[in-house]
Every structure is written in C-alpha cells, then in structure tokens.
Amino acid sequence: MTEQHNGQLGKYRIDGVLGKGAMGVVYKGFDPGIERVVALKTIRKEMFSESEQLELIGRFKNEAQAAGRLTHPNIVTVYDYGEDAESAYIAMEFVEGTGLDTLMAPARPTPLPRVLAWMGDLLQGLEYAHSRGVVHRDVKPANLLITRGARVKISDFGIARIESSTLTQAGSMIGTPSYMSPEQFRGEPVDGRSDVFSSAILLYQLLTGARPFTGSASTVMQQILNEDPAPPSQVLPALGTGFDALLARAMAKRPDARYPSARAFHEALLAAAQGGVDADADATTLADSDLTRLVPAAPAQEPLRPPPQDAADGSGSGSGIATLTPWKREALPDVEASLARQIGPMARFLLKKVADKAEGLDQLGELLLPHIPSSVGQVQFQQALVQIGKKLEATGTGTGMSRSQAGSLPGVARTSMTAAPAEAVPEGFDEAWAEATAHKLVAIIGPIGRVLVKRAMKQTGDRQAFLQLLASHIDNPGERARFLADALARP
Numbered sequence: 001m002t003e004q005h006n007g008q009l010g011k012y013r014i015d016g017v018l019g020k021g022a023m024g025v026v027y028k029g030f031d032p033g034i035e036r037v038v039a040l041k042t043i044r045k046e047m048f049s050e051s052e053q054l055e056l057i058g059r060f061k062n063e064a065q066a067a068g069r070l071t072h073p074n075i076v077t078v079y080d081y082g083e084d085a086e087s088a089y090i091a092m093e094f095v096e097g098t099g100l101d102t103l104m105a106p107a108r109p110t111p112l113p114r115v116l117a118w119m120g121d122l123l124q125g126l127e128y129a130h131s132r133g134v135v136h137r138d139v140k141p142a143n144l145l146i147t148r149g150a151r152v153k154i155s156d157f158g159i160a161r162i163e164s165s166t167l168t169q170a171g172s173m174i175g176t177p178s179y180m181s182p183e184q185f186r187g188e189p190v191d192g193r194s195d196v197f198s199s200a201i202l203l204y205q206l207l208t209g210a211r212p213f214t215g216s217a218s219t220v221m222q223q224i225l226n227e228d229p230a231p232p233s234q235v236l237p238a239l240g241t242g243f244d245a246l247l248a249r250a251m252a253k254r255p256d257a258r259y260p261s262a263r264a265f266h267e268a269l270l271a272a273a274q275g276g277v278d279a280d281a282d283a284t285t286l287a288d289s290d291l292t293r294l295v296p297a298a299p300a301q302e303p304l305r306p307p308p309q310d311a312a313d314g315s316g317s318g319s320g321i322a323t324l325t326p327w328k329r330e331a332l333p334d335v336e337a338s339l340a341r342q343i344g345p346m347a348r349f350l351l352k353k354v355a356d357k358a359e360g361l362d363q364l365g366e367l368l369l370p371h372i373p374s375s376v377g378q379v380q381f382q383q384a385l386v387q388i389g390k391k392l393e394a395t396g397t398g399t400g401m402s403r404s405q406a407g408s409l410p411g412v413a414r415t416s417m418t419a420a421p422a423e424a425v426p427e428g429f430d431e432a433w434a435e436a437t438a439h440k441l442v443a444i445i446g447p448i449g450r451v452l453v454k455r456a457m458k459q460t461g462d463r464q465a466f467l468q469l470l471a472s473h474i475d476n477p478g479e480r481a482r483f484l485a486d487a488l489a490r491p
Contacts, residue, residue, distance in 0.1 A: 009040055009089055010082040024087065028094065031079075038079060042089040057088050064090050066134045067157035073445060073473070074125030076145070076155040095153050101141035109209040109236055113342050113377040116273055118144075119203055121152035123266040124473075126199065128448050129154075130192035130262060137190060139198035140179040141205075177217045182253050185221050193255040196265050200250030203269070207243060208235040212251065225253070246272045263451060270455070327400045331361060331388055338384035339368060342377040360400030361389050378472060379465045427463040434466075437487050441470055444479050 007014045012029040015037075019026040024042040031038055043060050045053050064081035071077060080091040100118070104110070110118075122144065129136065136143075136157060145153040181197035183190050204212045212229030213220045223229075229251065231244040246268050252258045259265040324332070332355065339347035350371055358364035365385045372378045389399045434457055441449035449470075456469040467487050474480040 009042070009087070010084065012038065012040055012091060014040070029091065031091070036079075037094045038091045039094045040089050040091055042087045044087050046086065057083070060088050060090070063157050067092075069132055070129055070134060070157075071446065072125055072128045072448065074121045074152055074154060075129065076153050078157075092155075093153075095145050095147060095155070097145035097147040097153060099142050100144040100146055100152075103146060104141060104205070105209075107209045109239075110206045111343065112207075112273060113372065114150075115203070115206045116270070116377075117150065118146070118152050118206070119199070119269060120266060122154065122199060122202070123262040123269075124448055124451075125152070125154045126192065126195050126262040127266070127451070128446070129157075130195070131447070135190055135192055136195050136198075137184070138179070139195050139202065141202065144202075177220045178211055178213060180221075180224065181255075182225050183255060185225055191255070192261060193258050196250055196258050196262055197252075197255075199262070199265065200247055203243075203250070204229070204232055204247055207239060208232050210235055212247075242272045267455065270459075325400065327361065327392055327397050328355060328358075330395065330397050331364075331392055331399075334388045334391070335361075335364065335368075335385070338381055338388070339372075342372045342381055358400070361385060361392065362399070363401070379460065379468050382468065383465070428461050429463045429466065433463075437467070437470065440483060440486060441474075444474055444483060449473075 009027065009029065011033065012031055014027050014029055016028040017025060018028050018039060024044045024047075027040040027042070029038045029040040030036070043056060045057070048056060061081055061083075064078050067075070067078040068081075076095055077093040078090055079093070082089050082091070122139070126136065126139070134157065136154065138156065139154075143154065143156045145155055147153060179198040179201050181190065181194040183194060201212055204210075213223040213227075215223070228248070231241070232247055233239050233241045233244050249257065249268075250259055250265055259268060332351065336347050336351050339351065343350070350368065354367040355364060358367055362385075365382065369378055369381065372381055392399050434453060438450050438453040441453060443449075445452075452470055452473055456466050459469060460466050467484055471480050471484050474483055
C-alpha cells in the first residue's frame with residue numbers, strides 16, 4: 001500500500017484527488033507545517049521500466065527546478081519536489097480555477113476584450129519565464145487555468161527546459177501536436193519564440209473558434225511544417241483583416257521571422273486590437289459565480305429601456321429593475337450600450353442584476369467594473385461613465401448619491417478599483433512621476449512592472465487611467481489599494 005493510499009505523501013496530508021492521468025495522479029494536499037493547501041502532482045514509478053523512469057523522473061524533477069525559479073501572478077508556483085520508493089511528486093500552488101480547454105466551445109469565437117485579457121496574462125507570464133531562461137514548450141488551453149477572478153495561470157512546466165541546460169538537445173521532440181512549433185517537430189533546440197508560435201495558435205483559435213491546423217497528428221505535423229493557415233479574416237469575416245498580418249508573423253515557419261519575444265507579440269496584439277475589430281460577442285455568458293464560461297450565441301437584444309411607470313415605481317409585476325430613480329431612467333440605456341461594447345449582450349443581464357443596488361452612477365460603475373476582463377476595457381468603460389455623468393448633470397437630472405454619501409448603505413458593493421467620478425478632469429503626468437510609479441509597482445509584482453508601465457504610457461496620458469491599468473495587474477486587494485493610494489498621494 002502506497003503512502004498516497006494511507007492519506008500521506010511525504011510531509012503532505014492527502015485530502016482528495018484532483019485528476020488522474022496516464023502517468024500518475026494529482027492530489028489536493030495540505031502542508032501542516034505552514035498550514036497551506038497545495039496541489040500534489042505525482043508520477044507512479046511502477047508503471048515504467050527502469051530506463052523510462054530515469055527519463056521521466058528526470059524531466060519531472062526538471063519541472064520543479066525550472067518552474068520553482070518562477071514567481072509571477074500568471075504562473076502556477078512550484079513549492080517543493082520529493083521522491084520516495086513508489087513515486088516522485090511536486091507540491092505546487094493550489095489554484096481555484098478551470099482549464100481553458102473546458103471553457104472553450106467548439107466553433108465559437110471569444111469576445112475581443114476577453115481575448116486581450118487572457119492573452120495579455122499568458123504573454124506576460126511567458127515573457128517573465130523567458131527572461132529567466134525557461135521555455136514552457138507546451139502552451140495549450142489545457143495548461144492554462146482561468147481563475148475565479150478571470151485571470152490566467154500557466155501550469156504544467158513539466159516539459160519546460162532551462163535554455164542553458166544540457167537537457168535541451170536536438171532529437172528531443174516534446175509537446176502537443178496541434179500547438180507545437182515547426183522546430184519542435186524537427187527535434188531542434190527551442191527558445192521563447194517556440195512559445196510565441198504556440199500562443200499564436202491559441203490566439204487564432206480564440207478569435208475564430210477554430211484551430212489553424214487540424215487533423216491527425218501526422219496531418220497536423222505536415223501542415224505546421226509546410227502550410228500557411230487561412231487568414232483569420234477568411235474564417236471569420238466579422239474580424240476584419242486587422243489580425244491577419246499579426247498572426248502570419250507570429251506563426252512564421254522560421255523562428256527568426258516571428259516576433260522576437262512574448263512582449264513584442266503582446267504589444268503587436270494590442271496595436272492590432274486598437275483598430276476596433278471585434279469577434280462575435282455573443283459567444284460568452286457570465287455565470288452567477290462570475291466564472292467565465294463560453295456557450296452558444298444568444299439572440300441579439302435591443303438596448304435596455306425604462307419599463308412603464310407602474311413597473312418603475314414598484315407597483316408593476318414586470319421582470320425589469322424594481323425601482324428606477326430619475327438618474328437611472330436616463331442613464332441605464334447609455335450604461336448598457338457602453339458595457340455591451342466590453343462584454344457583449346450579457347450587459348443587460350448584469351445591469352438588471354446590480355442596478356437596484358446602486359444609489360449613484362459611480363457606485364454602479366464600481367459594481368460593474370470587476371466584470372470587464374480587459375484592463376483596457378475597464379478604463380474605456382470608466383471614461384464612458386464620466387461622459388454619461390456629464391450628460392446627466394447637464395440635463396439637471398444628477399448622478400444620484402456619491403460614494404461618500406452612500407458608502408455605509410447595505411447592499412452596495414465596494415471594490416478596490418473604483419469608477420472615476422463624473423466631475424473628474426483628465427490629469428497628465430511626466431516621466432519622473434511614471435518612473436517613481438514603476439519603482440513602486442516593481443516592488444510589488446517584480447521586474448515585469450517596468451514593462452507594464454511602458455506599455456500603459458503608450459495607451460494613455462491620463463494619470464487616473466494610467467494607474468487603473470497598472471493596478472489591474474496587482475492580485476492582492478490590499479497591495480492594490482496601497483499602490484493606488486501611494487501613487488495618488490505623490491504630486
């Protein structure tokens with residue numbers, strides 16, 4: 001009887017099974033020393049010959065060595081490696097999330113804001129890993145966990161290789177065929193540009209709902225080595241041609257013809273998205289748990305309109321919002337239209353769900369903002385709220401109660417990223433202030449902070465929008481609030 005069956009693996013208590021594979025089991029475990037829940041990934045030695053064990057256990061240990069060097073909010077953290085007579089195991093961060101492969105519906109594209117958010121998380125995590133000499137080598141939906149906060153966590157560096165290691169040898173072809181780069185099929189040494197190729201295949205699939213290379217393993221290999229896929233605009237004409245050149249370069253057969261880094265690919269993706277192209281926004285919905293799930297398209301909807309007076313004053317029995325004050329009656333159609341540009345037709349459902357909790361426009365923004373997955377989209381929505389607020393003030397309707405007036409009211413949710421007040425005036429900033437902000441951000445999330453600051457400076461010249469873009473990359477609510485407070489306090 002193995003230690004796992006006795007409810008113990010090394011120092012870890014086994015609390016359940018998370019999954020089973022051909023080589024071993026993934027357990028939910030608990031580290032009693034520091035009282036931390038972990039995931040325990042194991043390989044059962046008895047399933048392999050002695051020579052196979054040497055290769056597999058070596059690769060498995062390499063996962064711990066490679067991923068253990070990586071501490072980043074978009075990468076599953078590896079804590080420990082262990083081995084006994086029956087098995088080898090890795091203790092890693094336990095993530096409350098769902099594999100992207102289970103969230104993607106066949107033949108259904110993903111809305112552009114969500115694509116940008118997920119791809120941004122993925123490419124930032126890969127850029128960080130590549131800067132430390134670690135190549136993932138198996139980027140695919142099954143290895144990307146989507147957390148309940150709609151963030152991406154890259155998992156399974158089981159075939160990652162440290163670039164300088166002698167383990168990276170010609171003739172070692174490892175990866176998943178549908179997402180492998182040409183150099184992987186040829187068994188050549190790889191670098192970060194191989195992950196760029198695999199990420200581009202994922203981007204193509206998210207945008208169009210179809211993989212660029214399909215068929216049997218041998219057919220896929222032949223296509224990846226010799227054929228260029230159809231431009232995404234041919235697969236989904238609604239996309240326009242804005243992504244065609246981007247994906248053609250990212251999936252170039254020769255590594256030196258691709259984007260030189262994950263960062264460069266991400267910047268090019270953001271630039272292409274600024275053209276206003278959009279995928280079928282009807283491909284998503286929002287579950288009550290706020291966990292994103294992709295489902296078949298829903299019928300198009302007309303913008304939300306105020307119900308008849310008897311429903312508005314609470315005397316009716318309609319299914320609309322129970323109570324509409326004058327500012328809501330005037331603002332909700334514009335709010336829904338702005339929100340729909342970010343999350344699609346689920347804007348109506350979400351607005352009905354939360355509007356009665358808001359006593360003012362800024363509170364309504366606070367309730368809606370966390371449901372927008374893209375940091376750029378969040379800023380755009382905040383800016384739209386500012387304009388809606390100005391419109392309400394101009395008509396004499398007003399924007400309802402402010403946060404300071406209604407902050408203690410029950411049922412009003414508070415978030416660490418608040419909507420900009422309607423009276424806010426855009427405020428610029430200089431490079432010295434941006435550099436001081438970068439220093440603060442790096443202290444919280446590491447060197448990637450400087451990359452994010454440079455990117456945000458290209459996207460906006462407004463201080464508030466700039467800070468919101470940066471704060472969206474800080475996972476810890478307390479640290480995010482302190483970052484914003486400190487940055488806003490500096491002149």
